[in-house]
Structure formats: C-alpha cells, structure tokens
Amino acid sequence: LRATYLAMASIQRFLQRQGLSRSVLERCRFRAARYQSFGGATRAALAPELDVEVVQSHPEGLLVSSSPATSSKATPSRGSVFEHEGTLWVNVFEVYKYWFASPLPGAEARWIGTEQVPDVQNIVRSLKRATPVQAERAQLNKGLNSGVLAVDVLAPIGMGQSMLICGPQGAGKSTLAKQVLEQVLAQRHVGKAFRFASELGMGVLADPLLHRAGALQQLASSKTMGESSASLLPVLFDAVGVAEEVRDSGAHALLVLDTLAPLLDAWLLAVNMAEALPDTHQDPEILAAQRRGAFANLLERAANLQKGGSLTMLALLETEALAAVAHAVMATATKEAEPKTFSLEDFKGRRHSELERLRKLQDRNIDITEQSLTALGIAAPGTSQVDGKAARELQSLSDGQVVLDLTKATAEIFPAVEPGATFSRFGLGSTGGAQASTARDVRPPALQAVAAHLRTLLALESEAHFRPSKDGVDLHQTRQMECVAAAMRQTSDAPLLWQEMTALLLAASSGALDALPLEQAKESLSGGSRSPLLIHLREAAPGALQKIATEPQLSQTAIRELEVGIRLYVKLKQADVI
Numbered sequence: 001l002r003a004t005y006l007a008m009a010s011i012q013r014f015l016q017r018q019g020l021s022r023s024v025l026e027r028c029r030f031r032a033a034r035y036q037s038f039g040g041a042t043r044a045a046l047a048p049e050l051d052v053e054v055v056q057s058h059p060e061g062l063l064v065s066s067s068p069a070t071s072s073k074a075t076p077s078r079g080s081v082f083e084h085e086g087t088l089w090v091n092v093f094e095v096y097k098y099w100f101a102s103p104l105p106g107a108e109a110r111w112i113g114t115e116q117v118p119d120v121q122n123i124v125r126s127l128k129r130a131t132p133v134q135a136e137r138a139q140l141n142k143g144l145n146s147g148v149l150a151v152d153v154l155a156p157i158g159m160g161q162s163m164l165i166c167g168p169q170g171a172g173k174s175t176l177a178k179q180v181l182e183q184v185l186a187q188r189h190v191g192k193a194f195r196f197a198s199e200l201g202m203g204v205l206a207d208p209l210l211h212r213a214g215a216l217q218q219l220a221s222s223k224t225m226g227e228s229s230a231s232l233l234p235v236l237f238d239a240v241g242v243a244e245e246v247r248d249s250g251a252h253a254l255l256v257l258d259t260l261a262p263l264l265d266a267w268l269l270a271v272n273m274a275e276a277l278p279d280t281h282q283d284p285e286i287l288a289a290q291r292r293g294a295f296a297n298l299l300e301r302a303a304n305l306q307k308g309g310s311l312t313m314l315a316l317l318e319t320e321a322l323a324a325v326a327h328a329v330m331a332t333a334t335k336e337a338e339p340k341t342f343s344l345e346d347f348k349g350r351r352h353s354e355l356e357r358l359r360k361l362q363d364r365n366i367d368i369t370e371q372s373l374t375a376l377g378i379a380a381p382g383t384s385q386v387d388g389k390a391a392r393e394l395q396s397l398s399d400g401q402v403v404l405d406l407t408k409a410t411a412e413i414f415p416a417v418e419p420g421a422t423f424s425r426f427g428l429g430s431t432g433g434a435q436a437s438t439a440r441d442v443r444p445p446a447l448q449a450v451a452a453h454l455r456t457l458l459a460l461e462s463e464a465h466f467r468p469s470k471d472g473v474d475l476h477q478t479r480q481m482e483c484v485a486a487a488m489r490q491t492s493d494a495p496l497l498w499q500e501m502t503a504l505l506l507a508a509s510s511g512a513l514d515a516l517p518l519e520q521a522k523e524s525l526s527g528g529s530r531s532p533l534l535i536h537l538r539e540a541a542p543g544a545l546q547k548i549a550t551e552p553q554l555s556q557t558a559i560r561e562l563e564v565g566i567r568l569y570v571k572l573k574q575a576d577v578i
Contacts, residue, residue, distance in 0.1 A: 046081050046088060046104070046120060046121065046124060047081075048081055048082045048083040048088070049080050049081050049082065050075070050076060050080055050081075050082050051082065052064040052065065052076060052082045052084075052099075052101075053065040053067075054084055055098060055277060056098075056273040056274070056276070056277060058269060058273060059231075060102070060103070060228060060230040060231040060266075060269060061100055061101060061102055061103075061230055061231070061266060061269050061270060061273070062084060062089055062100070062101045063095070063098040063099070063100060063101075063270065063273050063274060063277075064076060064082075064091070064098060064099050064101055065097075065098060065099075066094065066097050066098055066099055076091055076099045077091065078091055078092065078093065078127055078128065078297070079091065079124050079125075079127035079128030081104070081124060082101070087103050087104075088103070088104040088105075088120075089101040089102065089103055089104060090102060090104050090123065090124055090127060090234060091127075092127060092233060092234075092266065092294075093266075093267070093270070093290070093293065093294035093297065094290050094293070094294075095267075095270040095271055095274050095287070095290055095294075096274045096280050096281070096282075096283075096286065096287065096290070097280070097281075098270075098274055100266065100267075100269075100270035100273075102230070102231065102233045102234050102266065103231060103234070104120045104123065104124075104234055105117065105118050105120040105123070105234065105235075108221070108222045109219060109220060109221040109222065109232070109235045109238075110219070110220060111217055111218070111219050111220075112217070112218040112219070112220055113217070113218075114217075118219070118234070118235050118238040119238060119241075120234075122238055122241040122242065123234045123235075123237050123238050123241060125241060126237045126238070126240050126241030126244060127237055129241075129244060131296070131297060131300040131301050131303075132300070132301075132303040132305060135306075136303070136305055136306055136307075137160075137303050137304060137305065137306065138160075138304045138305060138306045139304070140158035140159065140160055140161055140304055140442055141158075141442065142158065142159045142304075142442060143156050143157060143158050143159065143442030143443050143444075144157045144158070144159055144180075144184050144187075144189045144190075144254075144312060145183060145184070145187050145189065145497065145498055146179070146180040146183055146184070146495075147179055147180065147182075147183030147186075147495025147496055147497075148176065148179055148180065148183075148415055148490070148495070148496075149487060149488045149490060149496055149501050149504065149505075149528070150415050150417040150422075150488040151176075151180065151402060151415070151417070152443060152447065152451075152498070152501055153447075153451045153454055153455065153488070153501070153505070154402070154417060154419055154422040154423070154424075154454075154455050154458075155400045155401065155402050155422045155423055155424040156424050156441070156442055156443050157180070157312065157314075157400075157424070157442075158304070158312075158399070158424075158442035159189065159190075159252060159304055159310045159312055159442070160302060160303050160304025160305075160310035160311065160312055161302060161304075161312055161313075161399040161400065161424070161442075162299045162300075162302035162312075162313040162315065162397075162398045162399045162400075163312075163313070163314050163315070163398060163399060163400045163401065163402065163424070164315055164316075164317050164394060164395065164398045164400070164401040164402070165177055165314060165315070165316045165317070165401070165402045165404070166316075166317045166318075166319055166391075166401055166402065166403045166404065167318070167319075167403060167404030167405065167406065167409075167416070168318065168319070168404075168406045169318055170406060170409060170410075171404035171405065171406045171409045171416055172404055172409045172414060172415060172416055173316045173318070173404060174197075174258055174316065175414070175492050176402070176404070176414075176415050176492075177256050177258065177314050177316060178492075179492050179493075179495060180256075180314065181193055181195065181216070181254065181256050181314075182207055182210070182495075183495045184254055185210055185215050185216065185254075186495075189252070189254075190251075190252040190253055190254045190310075190312065191215075191246070191251045191252055191253070192215060192216075192217075192243075192246050192251065192252075192253050192254075193210075193215060193216045193217075193253065193254040193255075193256070194216075194217050194218075194219070194239050194242055194243045194253065194254070194255050194256070195216070195217070195218045195219070195239070195255075195256040195257075195258060196218075196219045196221075196235070196236055196239035196240075196255075196256070196257050196258060196259075197218065197219070197220055197221075197258030197259065198220070198221050198229070198232075198258070198259060198261075217242070219235065219238060219239045221235055228265045228269065229259070229261040229262040229265045229266075230262060230265040230266040230268075230269045231262075232261075232262040233262040233263060233266045235262070236257065236262045236263065239255065239257070240255065240298070240301060243255040243301075243311050244301060244311060246309070246311070247303070247305065247309045247310060247311035248305075248309060249309060250307070250308040250309040251309055252309065252310045252311075252312075253310070253311050253312070254311075254312045254313075254314070255302075255311060255312070255313045255314070256313075256314045256316075257313065257314070257315040257316065258316050259316055259318070260315055260316065260317050260394070261318070263294070263295065263298060264390055267291060267294055267295075267390070271287070275352050275353065276352075282352075282353065284353075288389075291389075291390070291393055292393055292397070295390075295393055295394055295397055296397050298315075299313065299315070299394070299397045299398055300397070301313070302399070315394075315398070317391065317394060319391045340369065340370060341367045341368060341369055342368040342369070342373075342380070342381060343368070344358055344359065344362070344368075346381040347381060350378075354378050357376060357378070358376075358378070361376070399424065399425045400423055400424030400425055401421070401422065401423065402415075402417060402422050403417070403418040403421035403422050404416045404417060404418070405417075405418050413489055414489065414490065414491060414492055415488075415490075417488070419455055419458035419459045419462070420458075420459035420462060422455075423455070443498070444498050444502075445552060445553050445554065446498075446499070446502045446548050446551070446553070446554040447498050447501055447502050447505075449553075449554050450502050450505045450506055450509070450554070451501075451505060454484060454505070454509065457477070457481055457484075458481055458484065458485065461477075461478065461481040476511070479514070479518060480508065480509050480511060482518065482522065483507075483508035483509070483513065483518075483521055483522060483525055484505065484508045484509055486508070486521075486522035486523075486525045486526045487504040487505060487507075487508045487525040487526070487531070489526045489527070490526070490527060490528025490529070490531075491527065491528055491530070494527060494528030494529040494530045495528065495529060496528055496529050496534075497529075497549070498549070499545050499546075499548040499549040500529065500534055500545065502548050502554070503534065503537055503544070503545060503548065503562055504525055504531065504533065504534060506559070506562060507525065507533060507562075507566050508525055512563065512566045512567070512570070513525075513533075513566070513570060515570050515574065516570060516573060516574070520573065524569070524573070532578070533566070533569055536565070536568075536569045536572075536578065537562070537565050537566070537569070540565040540568055540569070541561050541562055541564065541565030543561055544558050544561035544562040544565060547561070548562075
C-alpha cells in the first residue's frame with residue numbers, strides 16, 4: 001500500500017509538470033489519498049485483538065492454540081484478529097483443538113467495474129456475524145423464476161434458500177448460474193445480486209448492463225488453475241458480507257459463489273496441518289462435527305427473515321461424488337473390463353488417516369481402483385475433486401442441489417441435469433401456528449399442479465430397461481417423459497416465464513402431441529422461449545398464457561384455450577404448413 005501511494009504521488013507530480021487539466025489532477029489526488037487512507041484504516045481499525053500461540057505455519061494459513069496465550073486480551077474465536085510476522089490474520093474455524101486463521105486482506109482481488117479491493121473490516125464483521133437462528137427465519141413462501149425449466153420443475157429455488165449446483169468441470173455450472181442470475185434480476189425478484197469467482201471463472205460474464213445499472217457486483221480473484229485457493233477464504237467472506245448487509249436492511253439479495261474451493265481447500269489444509277502435529281488426538285467424530293460447523297457457517301447465511309429481507313445463495317461445487325449416486329446402474333453397465341489400479345506410492349503426501357484406510361484396503365486384498373476410492377470418499381491421484389465426505393456434508397446442509405452430467409453437456413444438452421439426483425427442500429423455516437398448514441411449494445399454483453410428480457416419473461424412467469417392453473401403458477408413459485425431457489432442453493439465452501413453462505409441460509405430459517411422430521413432437525417442445533410450439537401459442541392463444549399467469553389456480557377455461565391452440569398447431573404441422 002505504501003508503494004502504491006508513493007507511485008500515485010509521483011504520477012501526480014509528473015502530471016503537474018506537464019500542465020494537465022485540474023480534473024485529471026484531482027482524480028489522481030483522490031486515488032493517492034484513498035490508497036493512503038486504506039492502509040491506515042487497515043492498521044488502525046483492525047488492531048490485533050489477542051495474542052496467540054502459533055503451532056503450525058503455512059503461507060495460506062496458520063494453526064493457533066484455542067487456549068489463550070498469557071495475555072490480558074480475548075480468547076480466540078471466529079473473526080478475532082491477531083498479528084503474526086507483520087501480517088494481520090483472522091480466525092475462521094476450529095479444527096481439533098486449534099483455530100485455523102487466514103491472512104488479511106487475503107489474496108489479490110477486485111470488484112469488477114469499481115476496481116476496489118476487498119474491505120477487510122467487512123470481512124471481519126461477516127465472520128463475527130452469527131447465522132440467523134430458527135426463530136429469526138420465516139417460512140419460504142416465494143420462489144425465484146430461474147428461467148430454466150429443468151430447475152423450476154426439479155429443484156425450484158425459494159427466496160432465502162441455499163442451492164448447490166454440482167458437477168464436473170465443463171458440465172455447465174457457471175453457464176447455468178449466469179442464466180439464473182440474469183433472469184432473477186430481469187424479473188426483479190431481488191434488488192441486488194453479488195457474484196464471487198476466480199479470475200479464470202470470470203470467462204462466463206453476466207450482462208454488462210446489469211453492472212451499469214448497479215444491480216450486480218462481481219468480485220474476482222487472481223488465483224489460477226492448479227493453485228490452492230485457501231488464501232481466498234477472506235475474499236469469499238467479503239462477498240458474503242455485502243450480501244448479508246442487504247439482507248439485514250430488509251431488502252432481497254442473491255449471492256452466487258462460483259466456487260467453494262476456498263472453503264474446501266482451507267479445511268483440507270487445516271486438517272493436514274493439525275494431523276501432522278504429534279500431540280493431536282485424531283477423533284473422527286469431533287472432526288466431523290467441526291467440519292459441519294465450518295460449512296454451516298457459510299451455507300446457513302442464506303435465509304428469509306421474519307423482520308423482512310432475504311439472502312438466496314447459489315454455490316457451485318465441482319465434484320463427481322453426488323452425480324455418481326445417480327449413475328450407479330449406468331456405471332455398473334459401462335465400467336471397463338480392466339479398471340485402473342493404484343498403489344500406495346500414488347498417494348504420497350496424502351493425509352495420514354487416508355493412507356491408513358488405503359493400507360487396510362490392501363491388507364484385505366482389495367485393489368485400489370477408482371470405484372473403491374469413490375466408495376471410501378477419497379479423491380483419485382491427479383484429480384482435484386471434492387472428497388465424498390465434504391460433498392455429502394454440503395449436500396445435507398444445503399436446501400437443495402442441481403446435479404449436472406458431463407456426458408449430457410458434451411452432447412450439447414442444456415441444462416445437463418440429472419433428475420434422480422436433483423432436488424429441493426421447500427419451505428425451511430419457522431412453521432408455527434397458522435403457518436403449519438401453509439403449502440411448502442414455492443412455485444405458482446399452476447406450475448405446481450403440472451409439475452407435481454414429474455421429478456419422480458423422470459427419475460423412474462432411467463430404470464425403464466427393467467420393465468417389460470410390450471406394455472402399452474408403459475410405452476405411452478415413456479413417450480410422455482421423453483417429451484417432457486425435450487421441453488427441458490433449452491439454449492442458455494432463451495429463458496422461460498412460469499406461464500410458458502406450464503404451457504409446455506401441459507402439452508408434453510397430456511399426450512396432446514401424440515398425433516405427431518415422436519421426434520417431431522420433441523423438436524416442437526425444445527428450445528426454451530424459442531420453441532416452435534411456444535412461438536405458435538403466443539400468436540394463436542395469447543389469452544391462455546395470460547390466464548395462466550394471472551389466475552390463482554389453473555382454470556378449465558385456460559386449459560381449453562390452450563388445448564385449442566395445441567390442436568391447431570398439430571393440424572398445421574401435419575399439413576406441413578409450419
């Protein structure tokens with residue numbers, strides 16, 4: 001900071017000598033003063049609060065004793081600040097009998113557009129701020145229109161909910177999150193949206209107009225692929241902190257975390273450092289409880305508050321662990337005859353507890369393969385996937401998950417959603433008194449009525465190879481589910497409104513397109529807002545779409561008007577007019 005200030009002052013003197021305009025000089029003086037005051041504020045406002053005993057050191061984190069050092073200052077706690085070797089550090093979470101601390105202000109990062117650096121005071125306030133307790137939370141009774149049919153049918157997002165978007169790299173997680181973010185802001189469901197991402201992840205940028213309108217702020221870090229992200233944990237909490245301030249002010253905010261790697265890398269680093277100490281008593285139950293507490297401290301900040309205001313969180317998780325559950329049957333049928341086998345040497349440098357489990361596996365004459373590693377929740381050598389325990393912990397803490405499949409994404413299916421592993425928990429929150437009988441579905445009633453059982457039917461359809469192939473009823477259901485799956489395929493720039501989703505699902509699941517060949521019916525339903533059937537309905541039955549959007553329940557009048565429009569489309573299609 002001092003070097004930056006001196007450089008700005010030098011530039012100012014140079015511009016003065018060149019006789020440039022007063023406005024240019026004033027901007028330069030402002031920037032120099034801002035950098036000078038920022039450095040002073042960091043030291044003055046964040047004076048060390050306690051003395052600590054550092055037991056393990058790493059450039060991206062410290063382990064400090066949880067018992068206070070000989071000092072009159074406070075006992076270590078989450079958000080407490082201390083100084084070590086000229087750097088300010090902040091305690092984030094406990095691991096065994098220690099606290100893990102991250103450096104302040106963290107790795108280099110910037111807010112896109114304003115070019116401001118993370119606010120270290122906001123980071124500390126966010127860490128010290130408690131997550132809302134149950135009594136402060138209200139029932140989730142309002143949903144966000146994501147614009148993506150597969151999401152609103154299989155895993156609807158409630159205002160104040162936390163949702164994981166899971167899948168391997170290249171499955172379309174960032175693209176899906178961008179679509180949801182832009183649609184939510186376009187529909188004005190929230191007043192402000194924030195996004196945290198690595199510099200690499202900023203390749204999937206949101207609409208620049210949202211930046212200029214002040215509706216979206218994006219925080220980008222400078223970490224590159226292959227580096228540990230543990231030092232980015234304070235930067236992540238800067239994005240969380242500004243979103244919480246919007247929530248606590250009574251307004252509604254959306255927070256998109258393009259990666260959870262900072263939290264997961266920091267946790268893994270802390271565990272490795274703690275288990276390397278000779279006096280650490282490794283208790284799996286204590287470690288599991290502390291891991292859950294560390295993850296909950298992030299995800300449980302999503303809330304719909306009784307006093308007004310909400311924070312909805314979308315968190316992207318790069319992992320195969322959850323998708324593997326949905327593909328169990330498929331993986332068994334397609335596994336290689338000679339699976340790749342690893343040796344203990346391939347796991348050199350891993351945690352002691354992982355090595356012990358692998359040795360026990362070998363003692364029982366069981367080969368160390370990718371399948372056995374998946375069962376144990378241990379990442380294979382050369383991969384950066386989240387281990388199974390961390391993935392299951394995040395799954396249990398979140399209010400739902402959207403699981404994406406790389407095979408579908410490679411086949412250019414958007415979104416590449418796995419129905420059997422994708423779900424949402426509706427309406428978490430206080431349910432006392434009159435609220436107890438309130439419906440927990442956050443979607444509009446018309447969409448609820450049409451999509452009620454589609455998730456289960458789509459998931460069961462993946463097991464269709466187990467049933468007889470000549471049953472007419474089952475074959476008819478298979479056709480309907482193929483049509484529903486086709487309606488869920490849309491391009492990333494063709495968002496759908498709720499009434500449009502309802503119309504497409506009614507046409508797909510009611511058999512209204514049975515007179516058309518299957519491929520022609522699927523083609524008519526695909527494409528999102530640009531699907532041929534929907535384009536026709538906007539012209540032939542605009543009143544039906546309007547009734548679906550405005551009526552409290554799906555009326556028979558709206559259904560009849562929609563049916564007439566669909567029949568007309570079928571006749572025109574058969575006559576090869578459209």
